[in-house]
Amino acid sequence: MPSVYWYNGEFIAKEDVRISPDDRGYYFGDGLYEVFRVYAGRIYEAEAHFERLVRTADGLRIALPYTIEAIQQLLEELIGRNGLQEGTVYLQFTRGAAPRSHPFPQGAAPVTMAYCTELPRPLAAMERGIAAVTVPDIRWLRCDFKTLNLLPNTLAKQQALDAGGDDAILHRSGTVTECSASNIMIVRGGTILTHPADNLILHGVTRGVVLRLAREAAIPVEERPFTVDELLGADEAFITGTTVEVTPVVRVDGHAIAAGDAGPVTRRLQEAFAATIR
Template sequence: MYFYKNQFLSKNDIQLSPDDRGYYFGDGIYEVFRVYNGQIYEPQAHLQRLERTASEVRIALPYTASEIGDILTELVHKNKLVEGTVYLQITRGEAPRAHPFPAETEPVVLAYCSVVPRPVASIHKGIHAITLADIRWLRCDLKTLNLLPNVMAKQAALDHGVQEVVLHRDGIVTECSASNIMIIKDQVLYTHPANHLILHGITRAVVLKLALSLAITVQEETFTTEQLYQADEAFITGTTVEITPILQIDGKPIGAGAPGPLTQKLQSEFVHTFS
């Protein structure tokens, strides 16, 4: 069961228009919500970010945040989703192809559920990564449909036989192709400030709160690729990856080359937030 244009429909009943600006311009926004035990995780934080992105790109949301939350909750129930994700996309609407905003158009809402198990193996065993230059636009804080650079980065990781790419701008680490990144050095947690160069991750925010509750010192400041290589621990955070350790970057082991103790503590505390 999907939600499309104000209706709950089966996938076969949905007809996407070739005039949708999301199709030919990527003119739209999205959110991915995690579902644990049949409940949407951190819904208010996701909806607040959706509202902010919509405001910044000047898409008038057709529903209030509360109404969107109710729609997604009903969608989860209709699909009997216990563990997985909900994808929500809102485009500017349908109109003949022209760069200026259409004078009159109705935003198009699409949402659906997917069964996505927790990445337990990666969480426990860790992943490998490579570094690449961050060549994306300068509004990475907005969750828009313009994801081709992220797609190319993720494919580059797979081409190199690893699972993720760590992006950097002139040697300053920003984030990854589809996640935020944090490092631990001398018992201090470092992560890039939540400015226009990274997505303000929901899981990122949860992890920072958990770190403070564990008396782990947090520094939201930039660090370099060289500092990344010298870190005691490194991990990525995200809606679908939760807290996943990075064991090796560019062929160099991070710390002991195994999930670190503070990473494991954070993982354990994170599970308590939804179990």
């Protein structure tokens, strides 16, 4: 697969990309990003991703240098140039390059970058499920913005891996928020519970699709906070995300969730989600 990048409005080879040491994304994490899933060469749920991109840009006060229509056309061309059929497109904007100073620089143009990665569907994990570890959520209070400030997420993910888990489930004083790079839902008494889409979580695009599919299937849904204890006592648990789709969580902190296997609601939602990408 060729490595064609879109960088500052040009399609160039990966090895020709040059990042300025003055880029505010490099030393402040001053920027935003989106990860789009590609199935059969097409962007999945593009509109929802772009809505979140605009919301984050507005929240960070970064003026996007292109219209959404232009960005989508450029990403589609990038997918074509790379011959991507199944994978992801990563898109990033930083505030720009300027001498290091905390105030927003005057006149700096946003730096843009996008690239493709081949990534098959996670069918094995979706079938067998994953193990997770609970980790305190030490992030800031605007988790609803998809920014480049991901160090707490990476620390949590590594803590989970060091403990023998596959992912970290974050909680604030015992209240579950989300995972290191995905949303989490549980099933109790036939009802899906998931943290509301407020400032404490990132409202995932796949999260929105799954909630819609659940309601269409007449599966009760409650968007309310739940505790680690409720998670451990759940009938089912699963994560949702652009790269993980709908993946069961079968063990948490070494404890099996119910029978330690994917439950019927999870399987039903997996099938419904698969139908949307066909």
